[in-house]
Amino acid sequence: MRFHGQLNVDFSELCTNLVPFPALNLVSSSMAPFPARATRAGSSHGAASAEELFIAACSPRNALVSIPRSVSAAAHSVAVGFLARGEGFPVSTLESNIQRSVGLRAAKGYGTPNLWAPRAASAPIKLVQWNLDGVKSGLTDAPCAYAARAVTVLNNTTGVAAPLRRVRDDFRKLYHMKAHLHHYTDILSGDAIVGAGAMDTALESLSCTIDAYEGAQDLGT
Numbered sequence: 264m265r266f267h268g269q270l271n272v273d274f275s276e277l278c279t280n281l282v283p284f285p286a287l288n289l290v291s292s293s294m295a296p297f298p299a300r301a302t303r304a305g306s307s308h309g310a311a312s313a314e315e316l317f318i319a320a321c322s323p324r325n326a327l328v329s330i331p332r333s334v335s336a337a338a339h340s341v342a343v344g345f346l347a348r349g350e351g352f353p354v355s356t357l358e359s360n361i362q363r364s365v366g367l368r369a370a371k372g373y374g375t376p377n378l379w380a381p382r383a384a385s386a387p388i389k390l391v392q393w394n395l396d397g398v399k400s401g402l403t404d405a406p407c408a409y410a411a412r413a414v415t416v417l418n419n420t421t422g423v424a425a426p427l428r429r430v431r432d433d434f435r436k437l438y439h440m441k442a443h444l445h446h447y448t449d450i451l452s453g454d455a456i457v458g459a460g461a462m463d464t465a466l467e468s469l470s471c472t473i474d475a476y477e478g479a480q481d482l483g484t
Contacts, residue, residue, distance in 0.1 A: 270354065270402035272346070280399040281342040281419050286475035289423050290344075293326035294415045295319030311412070313352060317345075317360040320414040321387035330422045338422030339389050339480045340365075342397035349412030350404055357402055364388050364416075365398060388418065391480050424476040431469050438462060 282288045295316045311319075319325050323335045330338070345361050366386025390397055399417075407413045437443060447462070 270357070270400055272399070272401040277344055277399065277417060280397070281344055281417060283341055283394060283397065283419075284475070286472060287341050287419060287479055289427075289472070289476075290417050290419045291326060291328040291330070291423055292415060292417050293320050293322070294413060295322075295325050296410050296413060297325050298409050313347075313356045313360055313412075313414075314363075316347075316412060316414040317364055318387075320345075320416045321364050326418075328423060328426060330420070330425055334422045334425045335420075338420045339391045340397070340418055340420045341391050341394055341479050342399070342419045343388055343390070344399035344401065344417035346401040346403075346415040346417070347413075348403050348415075349406040349410070351412060352402055354402065357400060361398060361400055365390055367395060388416075388420075391421075391482070393482055421476045421479050424473050427469060427473050427476070431466070431473065434466065434469075438466070 277290075281290050296311065296319070323330060323332050326335075343365065345357070345364070347357055364386060365388045367390070444462070
């Protein structure tokens with residue numbers, strides 16, 4: 264599905280651009296204005312500038328996945344997407360805010376391709392060195408349901424390993440005690456495809472995903 268806009272995108276494009284490897288396929292999202300806050304505030308968010316929306320959308324406070332600030336500050340993104348909705352987002356404004364958000368500038372020269380060059384180390388989103396051009400942008404004139412203008416950030420960040428570790432630790436505690444396990448084994452034991460070892464397989468898969476994200480920053484070095 265596509266809305267009208269200069270840089271409209273669909274889900275297939277997002278999957279292609281934001282998932283560089285099959286193991287790195289967990290994309291977390293954040294948005295501004297945040298729906299619940301925007302609803303309480305009424306239409307006041309419609310007056311927010313593009314820069315304010317981008318700053319808020321890049322903030323851990325507006326993220327839908329809880330990643331500690333200390334982890335988020337040190338994390339790197341293997342790819343990131345910026346989706347702007349509503350009127351008043353010229354392409355030049357979109358590009359300048361994206362460049363500020365990822366701390367990179369477009370390096371253009373005669374006879375050379377457009378490249379991303381390092382600019383600011385204090386940017387809220389830091390891309391891994393092996394994928395500095397891993398930025399996807401989208402722009403549509405159609406506003407969202409709760410605000411006249413909004414920005415959504417889709418971030419494939421190494422910081423997601425932190426909440427995954429919490430899930431794995433909690434799972435291991437219950438699995439060690441076999442707590443609640445019978446609810447699942449009674450069903451899975453008779454499944455010819457999944458089988459009774461589904462819990463061990465799931466734990467191994469989760470650990471592989473955590474390892475992939477923890478090692479993503481050092482790929483190619």
